[in-house]
Amino acid sequence: MTVFKIYILMIKRNIGLVLMYFGIFMGIALAMSIAGSKGNTGGFTAEKVNMAIVDLDESELSKRLIEFLKEKHNVEMSENDKSKLSEELYYEKRSVVLQIEKGFSEAALEGKNGIHMTQRPGSYSGMYISQQIDQFLGNVLAYHAFGYSISESCQKVTEQKECTVTLDDVNGNGGKIPGYVYFFEYLPYLFLAALGVALGKTLVVFRKKTIKNRMMASSFSLFQQNMQILLGFLVMGSILYVFSILLAVLIYGNNMLSVSNIGYYLLNSYVDMLAALEFAFIIGLLVKEGKRVDMIITPLSLGICFLCGVFVPQSVLSDSVQKVASFLPVHWYEKVNNLLADHAEIAGEVGQQVWQGIGIQVLFLFALAGISLGIVKYQQQER
Amino acid sequence: MIRIENLVKRYGDLVALDHLNLEVYEGEIFGLLGPNGCGKTTAISCLLALLKYDKGRITVFGEEMRPDSYEIKRKIGIVPQDVAVFPELSVRENIDYFCGLYIAEKALRKKYVREAIDFTGLEGYQKMRPNQLSGGLLRRLNIACGIAHKPKLIIMDEPTVAVDPQSRNHILEGIQRLNKEGATIIYTSHYMEEVEQICARISILDHGRSIATGTKEELKRMIKMGERITIEGVEITSEQIQLIRELPHVFQTEYDNQCLVICCSAAKKNLMRVLHFLEEEEIVFGKIFSELPTLNDVFLEITGTELRD
Numbered sequence: 001m002t003v004f005k006i007y008i009l010m011i012k013r014n015i016g017l018v019l020m021y022f023g024i025f026m027g028i029a030l031a032m033s034i035a036g037s038k039g040n041t042g043g044f045t046a047e048k049v050n051m052a053i054v055d056l057d058e059s060e061l062s063k064r065l066i067e068f069l070k071e072k073h074n075v076e077m078s079e080n081d082k083s084k085l086s087e088e089l090y091y092e093k094r095s096v097v098l099q100i101e102k103g104f105s106e107a108a109l110e111g112k113n114g115i116h117m118t119q120r121p122g123s124y125s126g127m128y129i130s131q132q133i134d135q136f137l138g139n140v141l142a143y144h145a146f147g148y149s150i151s152e153s154c155q156k157v158t159e160q161k162e163c164t165v166t167l168d169d170v171n172g173n174g175g176k177i178p179g180y181v182y183f184f185e186y187l188p189y190l191f192l193a194a195l196g197v198a199l200g201k202t203l204v205v206f207r208k209k210t211i212k213n214r215m216m217a218s219s220f221s222l223f224q225q226n227m228q229i230l231l232g233f234l235v236m237g238s239i240l241y242v243f244s245i246l247l248a249v250l251i252y253g254n255n256m257l258s259v260s261n262i263g264y265y266l267l268n269s270y271v272d273m274l275a276a277l278e279f280a281f282i283i284g285l286l287v288k289e290g291k292r293v294d295m296i297i298t299p300l301s302l303g304i305c306f307l308c309g310v311f312v313p314q315s316v317l318s319d320s321v322q323k324v325a326s327f328l329p330v331h332w333y334e335k336v337n338n339l340l341a342d343h344a345e346i347a348g349e350v351g352q353q354v355w356q357g358i359g360i361q362v363l364f365l366f367a368l369a370g371i372s373l374g375i376v377k378y379q380q381q382e383r
Numbered sequence: 384m385i386r387i388e389n390l391v392k393r394y395g396d397l398v399a400l401d402h403l404n405l406e407v408y409e410g411e412i413f414g415l416l417g418p419n420g421c422g423k424t425t426a427i428s429c430l431l432a433l434l435k436y437d438k439g440r441i442t443v444f445g446e447e448m449r450p451d452s453y454e455i456k457r458k459i460g461i462v463p464q465d466v467a468v469f470p471e472l473s474v475r476e477n478i479d480y481f482c483g484l485y486i487a488e489k490a491l492r493k494k495y496v497r498e499a500i501d502f503t504g505l506e507g508y509q510k511m512r513p514n515q516l517s518g519g520l521l522r523r524l525n526i527a528c529g530i531a532h533k534p535k536l537i538i539m540d541e542p543t544v545a546v547d548p549q550s551r552n553h554i555l556e557g558i559q560r561l562n563k564e565g566a567t568i569i570y571t572s573h574y575m576e577e578v579e580q581i582c583a584r585i586s587i588l589d590h591g592r593s594i595a596t597g598t599k600e601e602l603k604r605m606i607k608m609g610e611r612i613t614i615e616g617v618e619i620t621s622e623q624i625q626l627i628r629e630l631p632h633v634f635q636t637e638y639d640n641q642c643l644v645i646c647c648s649a650a651k652k653n654l655m656r657v658l659h660f661l662e663e664e665e666i667v668f669g670k671i672f673s674e675l676p677t678l679n680d681v682f683l684e685i686t687g688t689e690l691r692d
Contacts, residue, residue, distance in 0.1 A: 002483035210467035218484035219457035
């Protein structure tokens, strides 16, 4: 295992770069996890407004309207004392003052406005209350038009049940995006950048003409040399993979491990890691100097990640961009990842799509392996 | 030990090796001498089966050399022209790695690595990285990586290029010691002095062909010139030069900047005759000395160009 051992030793000497990319990755993943968990995803809560009402009409309709508003807001009946009401608005005791004018009932039946509203400057509550009053009066008038009396119409409107919204919790997290989803979303960047730099750079050293010649002149067979280098790739990739997953377990704990589709997440990310290994191998074969690997890997990994929806949701990418990205395995990784994030249960059509995505990535592995072999063969023939 | 027959290697239209024939005997230091680009490194690469060749046959230790001749390769050590070590590894790690390509047994390898370090005088630099070493030390590391596994045949491709005189002497002495310990050595260089100093037999290469092979004495006997007499600080007329040219065994003279060079064929008393002439003609001079021909003279006479060109 001479070649393997030295390969691992040399990668260990390049570990600083891997840690740098690991730091960048963890920074992005954790920042997004925190931002995601702070999001206002708990649902809509109706706001109660402090308001005063001066009822000058004192009609059936005005009284029913006041009852309707009392159910929704903190309503206090007030006398028609303009200076007192202005003072209450000024000192923010009230947000809105409603004055129901005399003759409001008749005006409302004719579709005219009989309410005077005063609100604190900069307050948006007036608009909100105005919409509720319009909704109430609109419904009363509709019933009244069908022959119901004002009293009956008001009764019907107050009896109306508010429609309820039922959340279909398909992702098993009440619509929230758990932190580990972001972790898996950004994982391709870590694999592409860290493995590309560390493994690609080391391979470049092994492929340096002088060293390669010296190794080829030795009694160590070329097949063994190549096999041990490939083993070095696989071991280092797997170490990074296991380390990443352990870190995710440490951060997200049971939250991540208890989800039923965690196996799919792990399989999908392992296949993606293998694709990143092959990517690093090709870079190592094509680039002639170690310094150039850094220069190439950084923009290339970022470019692939943006194109494939690692940093930007795939849903916001145009069709043409997605079409181009579909020639890259990361695109299919993200597609599977999105399906896993949206569905706690992987079965039926969703299961089919998940396996299809993973299967396409496996096909990419074969294709990339074919490209690598082609390059190796071409370079051997050049000699 | 090594037989190269009618070896032809082409790079497109360029013929790098043109029906090269060589034979290296066991236990000798065999020199491959020639100017840069004459085909020395290409010949070595073909010999090690690193390059495919178009025609010819190479046998090493009596067997045909192929890329997968690992048993033959086990007995060969290579010191390439360009330093081939890992910059990320220390001196000891580099030697251990390249030795490990031949020797699997850990204890034996450890012993061999220690001996290679002692042999090349790198004891004080074991933990240093290659980029911390001077050019001479780097060359020694390059040699240590090639000889650590104690090969029977060592191929050294210009191992002293860009090396200071002290390190060069150290390297040359080391090569002679390796040879005394039983290794056969092929030594390529364009420094004729080095080749003359250490090689038992020499082959002179030019344009991919071996133009002469033999011991240095045999090579020198191949050419007309047997002695070169140089007179410095001399004022001489063209008539007097003509008279010198008519002396027995003198076949060429050159006079430039008060320096007269007289080329004679091999004969006794050439210098005596010249001195007698100078005395008779009362010619005053600063310094006179006689030299035997060098390999450069051999190359010059055979090819018409200087070896250093």
